[in-house]
Amino acid sequence: MTWACRFPCQKTMRWIWIDKFLEFESGKRAVALKNVTLAEEHLHDHFPGFPVMPECLMIEAMAQTAGILVGEARKFQEKVILAKIKKAAFFHYVRPGDTITLHAEIESIAPEAASAEGEIRRGEQVVARIGLMFSHIDKNLAGKRFPEENFVFTDTFGSLLEGFVDQYPSGERR
Amino acid sequence: MAISREEIFGKVQEVLVDALGLDEDEVTEEATLMGDLGAESIDFLDIVFRLEKAFDIKVPREELFPAESVLNNPDYVSGGKLTDKGMAELRARMPHTDLSKFAQDPDVNKIADLFAVSTIVNFLEMKLNG
Numbered sequence: 001m002t003w004a005c006r007f008p009c010q011k012t013m014r015w016i017w018i019d020k021f022l023e024f025e026s027g028k029r030a031v032a033l034k035n036v037t038l039a040e041e042h043l044h045d046h047f048p049g050f051p052v053m054p055e056c057l058m059i060e061a062m063a064q065t066a067g068i069l070v071g072e073a074r075k076f077q078e079k080v081i082l083a084k085i086k087k088a089a090f091f092h093y094v095r096p097g098d099t100i101t102l103h104a105e106i107e108s109i110a111p112e113a114a115s116a117e118g119e120i121r122r123g124e125q126v127v128a129r130i131g132l133m134f135s136h137i138d139k140n141l142a143g144k145r146f147p148e149e150n151f152v153f154t155d156t157f158g159s160l161l162e163g164f165v166d167q168y169p170s171g172e173r174r
Numbered sequence: 175m176a177i178s179r180e181e182i183f184g185k186v187q188e189v190l191v192d193a194l195g196l197d198e199d200e201v202t203e204e205a206t207l208m209g210d211l212g213a214e215s216i217d218f219l220d221i222v223f224r225l226e227k228a229f230d231i232k233v234p235r236e237e238l239f240p241a242e243s244v245l246n247n248p249d250y251v252s253g254g255k256l257t258d259k260g261m262a263e264l265r266a267r268m269p270h271t272d273l274s275k276f277a278q279d280p281d282v283n284k285i286a287d288l289f290a291v292s293t294i295v296n297f298l299e300m301k302l303n304g
Contacts, residue, residue, distance in 0.1 A: 108223040
């Protein structure tokens with residue numbers, strides 16, 4: 001059974017901003033990797049002659065790493081949405097050709113939400129520290145209804161976890 | 175060993191400064207979380223997580239901020255106001271809050287004003303010192 005079969009309603013296209021997971025400890029911590037390349041068009045504008053990875057996209061990479069970690073902790077039954085950037089501090093530029101690793105840890109998790117702390121490193125050097133809050137949106141309805149299908153965790157996200165996670169949302173094992 | 179109210183307030187103040195990006199002097203006991211300190215719904219969860227860490231206890235959100243579940247029950251709300259039953263339920267669930275003023279006009283839109291810094295301090299005082 002492929003990831004695509006397991007999440008049958010993949011109508012939306014997802015934007016994947018990390019290349020692979022290096023480590024994945026269910027419910028606790030994960031390390032993902034991203035290679036930064038000059039083939040990313042936005043780097044030509046950010047900035048002309050001085051390409052550096054935009055800090056908001058570093059937050060996105062951490063949000064994907066930590067978001068998948070949080071989603072997997074509840075076996076992808078929740079729709080996990082980034083709800084709050086608790087803190088974001090950047091210490092160095094990330095340039096084309098750099099490989100960054102995203103170290104995320106779940107700090108707290110409850111039925112309605114989760115909080116994660118993360119560090120972005122280039123080799124041993126810490127380039128950013130980011131703290132995030134995620135909402136399990138079905139548990140924070142406030143009168144709103146969301147689609148039944150889990151539009152957050154699509155097959156492409158799932159494919160990143162091949163080899164790390166063998167627990168299917170239904171509980172069946174590969 | 176019992177922890178003093180001042181000590182509890184000091185830690186709560188620190189939590190709110192970090193969670194809501196405030197200056198220390200903005201966090202007074204009287205300040206309301208939403209009205210005065212600008213907290214949004216996700217901040218309540220952030221605050222709960224931080225309190226759990228700071229005090230090393232479990233803080234069920236339902237206990238500290240029970241209004242949502244009261245408001246979602248049609249028996250408890252009528253014409254934009256809490257019914258007598260709803261008011262009784264809120265009293266039972268929020269022993270750590272003075273509801274006397276709210277009870278005079280239990281408009282659901284004013285329920286957010288009940289959540290002041292002192293609400294959190296009272297709650298923790300009861301929880302920690304029994």
